[in-house]
Amino acid sequence: EAQVTQNPRYLITVTGKKLTVTCSQNMNHEYMSWYRQDPGLGLRQIYYSMNVEVTDKGDVPEGYKVSRKEKRNFPLILESPSPNQTSLYFCASSYSSGQETQYFGPGTRLLVL
């Protein structure tokens, strides 16, 4: 089954404790992206990747890092989480660009205390 998976689905952590949210797709997509969803704000892009080793900032990249060492994986790293990063995070992928249909993972709900 074609899908985007994320782990963990739920995470409670404390300020400053480094964490990684994993994202993996099995559709051989070149483009992958991370969004955060906050009430009343819709989804906003954090980072994206057009291919292996090619990543760039989205609209809200502060406090986040990403890497793209393999085509299928695109982890999101919070090196020193803060309470304002409490949010619902979505990973998405598409065949080659942000203009195409993006397939979304199930989401990771993060609470930073």
Add this chain to the structure above:
Amino acid sequence: AQSVTQLGSHVSVSEGALVLLRCNYSSSVPPYLFWYVQYPNQGLQLLLKYTSAATLVKGINGFEAEFKKSETSFHLTKPSAHMSDAAEYFCAVSNQAGTALIFGKGTTLSVSS
């Protein structure tokens, strides 16, 4: 820069009634437009997309949207609402660089029996 405005954060209809969710966009180039649906505790699922092939776009679950360039609108409609349509709906436009989707703030659809 591209942007999306969804009019009405909350829409309530009765089962069997017409569903109309409004979306206006701003784009300096011919837009790629999308409607996504998010059911509770799930990721986003594509309903339909406009890529300039036809102004009336049919999607899944009986939804359709009409692209009106003169009004810069891409409203989503369904002739007869079903209880299972209750969800949050997002309109989105691809940014000019093709690296991201710009989302509206979302409209929550409630369906009563």
